[in-house]
Amino acid sequence: MxxxxxxxxxxxxxxxxxxxxxxxxxxxxxxxxxxxxxxxxxxxxxxxxxxxxxxxxxxxxxxxxxxxxxxxxxxxxxxxxxxxxxxxxxxxxxxxxxxxxxxxxxxxxxxxxxxxxxxxxVIAYGTSYGALVWKARLQEGELLLVHGAAGGVGLTAVEIGKALGARVIATAGGADKCAVAREHGADWTIDYKAENVRDRVKAIAAALGREGADVVYDPVGGEIFDASLRCVAWGARLLVVGFAAGQVQKIPANILLVKNIDAQGFYWGSYRRHQPALIGDCFAGLARMHAGGRLKxxxxxxxxxxxxxxxxxxxxxxxxxxxxxxxx
The missing domain is CATH 3.90.180.10 (Medium-chain alcohol dehydrogenases, catalytic domain)
Structure with a gap:
């Protein structure tokens, strides 16, 4: 073979x-x-x-x-x-x-x-399902910010976020990638190559009468994580999923304290060892979403x-x- x-x-x-x-x-x-x-x-x-x-x-x-x-x-x-x-x-x-x-x-x-x-x-959808459902406990009506939203895991986070009833802001590099995110359900897109992520997220949230994003899904890391810290609502949950930018950020604990922010790391593969029963539940949930036409x-x-x-x-x-x- x-x-x-x-x-x-x-x-x-x-x-x-x-x-x-x-x-x-x-x-x-x-x-x-x-x-x-x-x-x-x-x-x-x-x-x-x-x-x-x-x-x-x-x-x-x-x-x-x-x-x-x-x-x-x-x-x-x-x-x-x-x-x-x-x-x-x-x-x-x-x-x-x-x-x-x-x-x-x-x-x-x-x-x-x-x-x-x-x-x-398996990995992309499993990661986004676990991060948003198990860790962030994303709720219907919350504002979800997804970085790298046209990439392997980011695009699945957009779809699953919408399936869970969230309103989704997607960031991506370039108009073509933003278009892909919109095709998969993003309510708003931000081209981080041409726009200021912090300012756009704050403006979108303000138009909704909100302070900022409730949940951030971040497979990029580096500077984009720093921008996220400055455009989230009180009590937000920040999901550290990866470091595609090649830079591991240092998280300022004072900002976490002042805004009661939870910064949570998520590695889906470790659940196969530590909580294997959840993996079956994960794919049962994903199968239901797929059968309902909510995942593409x-x-x-x-x-x-x-x-x-x-x-x-x-x-x-x-x-x-x-x-x-x-x-x-």
Whole structure:
């Protein structure tokens, strides 16, 4: 089978496309999946560079999410059957024609969803659902500010925020990306390349008779987080989801104190270990939203496994909107 291998830590372009034997049969509690597609994430680039929380032994196959068809089932698994279409999060191994998956991490692909689309669904939608529902406890009618709103996780936060009844302000870099955010439900968009985020958010909130944003969803970090601190309402919740800007911000505690702000970190993948029962609830909720037509997963680029370098280049240079996926 074909697989991408990280044989030495470095850049995504250093990966090697290799032929390796088919994977062994799954052990108890595992399934083997014929992979149809696997989504790219910024976390993949960190793992390839040796800068991620998890550091697999070399050589390894990266890829943190996938979708495909079940080939084999390990002993003790009764929920999933051979031939079932599934999507799953994995510790690594998604960028290959076959993958071993913990059965508990696999979920049915929602009815009517393209398996290629499903390969980029798990992490982005799981992250936004968990952050907004579990952490921020976003309420109907609240004002939600989403940064990086045309990107992989940001766009899902726009959709889920709207599905939960919030009013959504979306920031993105450029008119085209703002248009994508509006197409997926944003009530207002701010082009951070041409507009002052703080001033626009304050103006939008004032027109609604509000002090500022109630919840901020931030996968960008750096200066955009600093701007967020200055345009939130009393008692706001700020969700730290990532650092796509490449700068980890220092949070001034005095501002948190004065405005009773909660700054909350959110790493969805850790729930697979610490509270795995919530993962099933997460995807049951997402399946209901999808069935109701409230989620419209957006894949801007699809590449064959062999074109991985081009796929990663589009991701890291922010030329994509929504998700980029590799197909097998």
């Amino acid at each position: 074909r697989a991408l291998q990280c044989q030495a830590l470095g850049k995504p372009s250093d990966l090697k496309l290799v032929e390796i034997p088919d994977l062994p049969s799954p052990q108890a509690g595992e399934i083997k999946v014929k992979v149809a597609s696997a989504g790219l994430n910024f976390a993949d680039t960190l793992m390839i560079a040796g800068q991620y929380q998890q550091k697999p032994e070399l050589p390894f196959t990266p890829g943190l999410e996938l979708a495909g068809t079940v080939l084999e089932i390990g002993s003790g698994e009764t929920r999933i059957k051979v031939g079932d279409p599934v999507m799953a999060a994995v510790d690594h191994g998604g960028f290959a024609e076959q993958a071993i998956v913990r059965a508990a991490d696999a979920m049915p692909i929602p009815s009517g969803m393209d398996p290629v689309v499903a390969g980029g669904f 997963p957006h894949i801007s680029h699809r590449f064959d496994l062999a074109n991985f370098a081009q796929a990663f280049d589009i991701l890291v240079t922010r030329k994509s909107t929504g998700k980029v996926v590799l197909t097998t």
